[in-house]
Amino acid sequence: xxxxxxxxxxxxxxxxxxxxxxxxxxxxxxxxxxxxxxxxxxxxxxxxxxxxxxxxxxxxxxxxxxxxxxxxxxxxxxxxxxxxxxxxxxxxxxxxxxxxxxxxxxxxxxxxxxxxxxxxxxxxxxxxxxxxxxxxxxxxxxxxxxxxxxxxxxxxxxxxxxxxxxxxxxxxxxxxxxxxxxxxxxxxxxxxxxxxxxxxxxxxxxxxxxxxxxxxxxxxxxxxxxxxxxxxxxxxxxxxxxxxxxxxxxxxxxxxxxxxxxxxxxxxxxxxxxxxxxxxxxxxxxxxxxxxxxxxxxxxxxxxxxxxxxxxxxxxxxxxxxxxxxxxxxxxxxxxxxxxxxxxxxxxxxxxxxxxxxxxxxxxxxxxxxxxxxxxxxxxxxxxxxxxxxxxxxxxxxxxxxxxxxxxxxxxxxxxxxxxxxxxxxxxxxxxxxxxxxxxxxxxxxxxxxxxxxxxxxxxxxxxxxxxxxxxxxxxxxxxxxxxxxxxxx
Numbered sequence: 001x002x003x004x005x006x007x008x009x010x011x012x013x014x015x016x017x018x019x020x021x022x023x024x025x026x027x028x029x030x031x032x033x034x035x036x037x038x039x040x041x042x043x044x045x046x047x048x049x050x051x052x053x054x055x056x057x058x059x060x061x062x063x064x065x066x067x068x069x070x071x072x073x074x075x076x077x078x079x080x081x082x083x084x085x086x087x088x089x090x091x092x093x094x095x096x097x098x099x100x101x102x103x104x105x106x107x108x109x110x111x112x113x114x115x116x117x118x119x120x121x122x123x124x125x126x127x128x129x130x131x132x133x134x135x136x137x138x139x140x141x142x143x144x145x146x147x148x149x150x151x152x153x154x155x156x157x158x159x160x161x162x163x164x165x166x167x168x169x170x171x172x173x174x175x176x177x178x179x180x181x182x183x184x185x186x187x188x189x190x191x192x193x194x195x196x197x198x199x200x201x202x203x204x205x206x207x208x209x210x211x212x213x214x215x216x217x218x219x220x221x222x223x224x225x226x227x228x229x230x231x232x233x234x235x236x237x238x239x240x241x242x243x244x245x246x247x248x249x250x251x252x253x254x255x256x257x258x259x260x261x262x263x264x265x266x267x268x269x270x271x272x273x274x275x276x277x278x279x280x281x282x283x284x285x286x287x288x289x290x291x292x293x294x295x296x297x298x299x300x301x302x303x304x305x306x307x308x309x310x311x312x313x314x315x316x317x318x319x320x321x322x323x324x325x326x327x328x329x330x331x332x333x334x335x336x337x338x339x340x341x342x343x344x345x346x347x348x349x350x351x352x353x354x355x356x357x358x359x360x361x362x363x364x365x366x367x368x369x370x371x372x373x374x375x376x377x378x379x380x381x382x383x384x385x386x387x388x389x390x391x392x393x394x395x396x397x398x399x400x401x402x403x404x405x406x407x408x409x410x411x412x413x414x415x416x417x418x419x420x421x422x423x424x425x426x427x428x429x430x431x432x433x434x435x436x437x438x439x440x441x442x443x444x445x446x447x448x449x450x451x452x453x454x455x456x457x458x459x460x461x462x463x464x465x466x467x468x469x470x471x472x473x474x475x476x477x478x479x480x481x482x483x484x485x486x487x488x489x490x
Contacts, residue, residue: 027119030132034139035112037386042104042149044390046397047436049406051428053151054435056085057103061438063090064098070238071245075434075441078246078253083238084192085153103151110156111148115139117162118340122347124170125309134340134347136378141343143285143336145389153194158336160190164202166340169312172218184227188234195259199231201320201337209315213308262329278325281332286339289346293317296345310348316341350374402429402480409455409482410436418452420444425455429480446483454483 048054058074063086066072072079072086079086088106096102118138123131138144147155167183170176183202190198210216243250283290296306296314306314317338324334354374397403410433413419421430423443433455434441446454458479 024128027128027132030135031112031116031119034115034135034382035108037383038108038111038145038148041145041386041389042108043101045100045104045149045393046390048100048103048151049397049400049403049432051431053103054431055080056089056151056153057100057435058431059086060089060093060103061098061435063087064093065438071242071250075431078250080253080258081153082192082195082254083242084189085156088156089151100151104149107148107150107152107155110159111144114144114148114155114159114162114340117159117166118343121162121166121169121340122344124166124173125312125344126348126351130347130351133350133374133378134343136375136382137289137346137350138339138343140378140381140385141286141289141339142385143333144339145385147333147336149389152333154333154336157190157194157198158339160186160193160198161201161337162340164190165205165316168202168206168222169309171222173308180222180224181227183222184224184231188231191231191235192238195254197259201323204323205316205319208319209312212311212315263327277330278321278335281335282321285332285335286342289342292346292349293342295349310345313341313345317345402432405429405480406432406436409433412482412484413437413453418450420452420454422446422454422456425457426480430455446485448485451486454485456481456483 048057055074059072059079062068062072062074069087069090070083072083085106088109089103092102092105093099096105115135115138119131119135121131122134147158164183164186167179167181167186171179171183187199187202190202192198206222207216207219210218242254246253282293296310305311320338321335324330327334406429419437419439419441421441421443423445425443430441441455446456458481
């Protein structure tokens with residue numbers, strides 16, 4: 001291994017590096033508060049009106065209503081993501097009833113695991129006080145609250161990546177088999193949450209860290225046939241069962257399209273945001289904590305080096321950032337798995353600053369006031385963002401032309417009436433209506449026969465009589481219509 005200069009580790013930190021952090025009353029109170037705020041924010045958010053959440057909600061509805069637990073469908077189409085999120089939400093729905101809240105609940109669970117993983121790895125690498133600071137810093141980011149309270153797979157996926165890396169590093173430093181088991185299980189579940197990236201990302205981080213440590217033989221030590229067989233059984237078991245039902249269409253949708261094409265920019269992913277957008281998101285979405293990354297680079301240029309834990313955190317965020325920097329498909333949420341590393345680095349810097357204050361002041365226990373002040377400030381930020389999430393979503397919903405359309409047409413469509421949509425009807429609006437109406441809406445051209453309701457974008461050239469056109473959306477981009485065709489003939 002390379003020799004490094006440790007400018008963070010204290011005697012207390014060296015002691016904590018060989019033991020797993022335990023829960024005390026302050027830790028329990030912190031986590032209870034964060035989890036309670038997550039539940040409140042998810043529960044009081046407005047009903048699902050965005051197509052991203054409706055997309056996952058449709059899959060969950062199919063599991064609950066049609067009992068397709070292996071390969072559910074959404075309006076007759078194959079889902080884009082693997083099954084873990086939908087299994088969890090459907091299980092909650094069986095216990096609590098199917099609702100927007102239960103559809104979002106797996107993200108709340110993921111957020112709780114996310115903050116716990118951040119605390120655990122930071123407390124193990126330093127001490128519990130710094131671990132709590134890292135958890136608070138993580139919870140002071142908008143993306144944590146936004147992703148942790150919406151029906152998308154990103155938070156659950158990021159939390160499993162964090163759990164895998166935390167388990168691996170604890171095993172690496174302590175050799176504990178339970179930590180290795182946790183790492184393997186988290187990798188298996190991460191693959192079930194979002195596909196092969198669940199194994200690729202932690203694998204790349206571990207490899208890069210061991211390469212920097214000049215300790216690649218530890219990869220062989222980490223390898224364990226029983227745990228590898230478990231991972232293969234969990235992941236290939238579901239993929240094989242789903243392939244038997246979905247065939248090549250399933251393979252193309254979930255492996256080729258969602259992973260290969262998205263990464264290399266093929267198919268519909270050829271025109272994406274420029275590479276600089278990743279750096280902008282890293283700085284802005286994690287501000288002010290992202291400034292720590294610049295400070296560590298300056299330290300490295302000056303010849304200072306991180307201890308083993310600091311090097312692991314640097315490898316963590318740099319590897320994941322580089323992976324998505326190279327990918328053609330880019331979204332700010334893709335960077336979520338690197339948040340725990342940045343939070344831990346920021347917590348170490350803040351702790352070092354507060355410890356320096358302790359030494360500089362002569363009063364008894366001078367550090368206490370500084371730590372309490374830091375905790376109060378970060379806690380107020382966490383509380384403010386947590387409260388702002390449902391309020392902000394409500395404002396967005398109220399100002400949405402598309403939501404205005406949903407609110408006006410949904411009561412007008414009888415539950416038993418036939419309902420179709422024009423082939424060019426916006427897919428984003430169609431997914432939300434599918435979910436809100438709890439029914440599949442088929443696409444077909446307008447026909448002047450029978451009685452049915454018809455969704456279209458813009459007034460069709462083929463007029464049926466009698467008809468009841470209802471213009472509800474007044475967006476400058478498009479006009480959405482609901483037509484009622486009643487026993488008409490051409």
